[in-house]
Amino acid sequence: MTGSLRPELSPLMVDDLVRAALIEDLGRAGDITTYATIGPEKRALAAMNSREHGVVAGLPLARAAFRLLDPALRFEALVADGDRVVPGQPLARVEGPARAVLSAERVALNFLMHLSGVASYTARFADEIAHTSARVTCTRKTLPGLRSVEKYAVRLGGGSNHRYGLDDAILIKDNHIAVSGGVASAILAARAYAGHLVKVEVEVDGLEQMREALAARPDAILLDNMTPDMLREAVEINRKHHGLSVEAYAEIPARIALEASGNVNLQTIKAIAETGVDYISTSKITMAAPTLDIGLDIELE
Template identity: 50%
Template sequence: MAFDAPVHAPLPDLMVEPIIRAALLEDLGRAGDITTEALVPADHRSRLVLAARQAGVAAGLDCARIAFGLLSPDVRFTRRVADGQAVAPGTVLAQVEGPSRALLTGERTGLNLACRLSGIATATAGLVQAVAGHKAQIVCTRKTTPGLRALEKYAVRAGGGANHRFGLDDAVLVKDNHVAIAGSVAEAVKRVRERAGHMVKIEVEVDTLAQLEELLPLGADAVLLDNMSPPMLAEAVKMVGGRMLTEASGRVSRETAPAIAASGVDLISVGWLTHSAPILDIGLDWAG
């Protein structure tokens, strides 16, 4: 994969460390790493490398750095690639040196997260490549692993995508069940406007062009065009005429994304990027 995403500033350790700490505590259980403590002398030291075993885009290497560092302050972690950088099979992503016990105990936690986040970045990069030449931007959703949302959304950014809302509190998204309960698109938007602050963006999901016609005079900030075919998306974009952002969702893959983007939509939201993207295989290999 020849894609290199723009380099984004890593998340602050303050945000990441509690997640890594919880993951390590889950793995250490009630007695610690009984295998490593039995087999490895306390004073033994090692040098290991994190290496990509397949092509992709790196992300989340700081998760491994923090995992090892929490287990021993005497660990030196040296990055060889930046998050967002394309890597080939065999590429050394980072080198880590220090007490062998800390390195072996932290291996699985660090690799689990680095593999997961690199997989998300790789999948995102693939979709970004697929829509190249169109204005559509690839964005993720709230379909994230509980507890890992900040990390997974960061990985999407590392892959060249962008983030949809982070939670229920940072934007209004009126979906089909909201409309069903309110009785109509117009009534749903009316109720939201009575409660939302002046800084809150409002997006409304529509399934049909008739619903879009109802929405247009209400003046939302964005419209989510759900599960529409590319020809219907093109008609919807024409109807909107730039009065609000247009977002397509549903049945998005690397194969279908170009036609969706060609409809002229501004955004393409993809839930599977964070709920089921395959990992990027990364190994921790002995180097001395």
């Protein structure tokens, strides 16, 4: 991830997520395999090593897994969330009571592998469009309970975040339009309802709908399942609507933003970005991201 300011996670949220995962894994009787085979006096050193190229995300959750299970465990991060890593590179070291190291291992790795996978997959999309001004952004299609940390991982991978939930921005979709009676009326109703800090976006599936939306002045327009040719035309319509030159169009933040969605993958995102849209939303960076292969290699003292 480029830039000096990286996203951060709330320690309270981290502890809640990790505590729930530990309770789920340890159940009623705890780690009976470790209790049966490892004496309480045993200590261990362990390294969390990447086995693939990727972007790291989730170290605060891995740290919390060990800390919550045994505060005596020492966790030393050797990289930072957002760093790109290579196969064989150590990400962190853990030292302390062997029982706690072994019992916290899977929860720590589950969070670290999944979130690093999201960050790494996002980075592949972001790298494809780095030569444009477009940004790849996630959606609300996330694993239940993990939305905040998955969106955190998206940002670490170079993507941007769409709304977090139904309560922080208005996105008028096709079903809202169908029930409310039209694009313009839905936008005007949303404007009348929302506070002045709440953004309003509307989804359109054709250029005539887009023109109707422009007249009602939402903050953003989502161009759903349009071809690259249609997207280029939409960008041109938007530019002329604002009376901007080609050079000025990309530099004016106050204009209506355009977001492309639908049929977005690693093979199509470059052509979509080169049409001039501002954002490209896809659920793939959260819902289809493979985990990053990370292992915990342990050595008894």
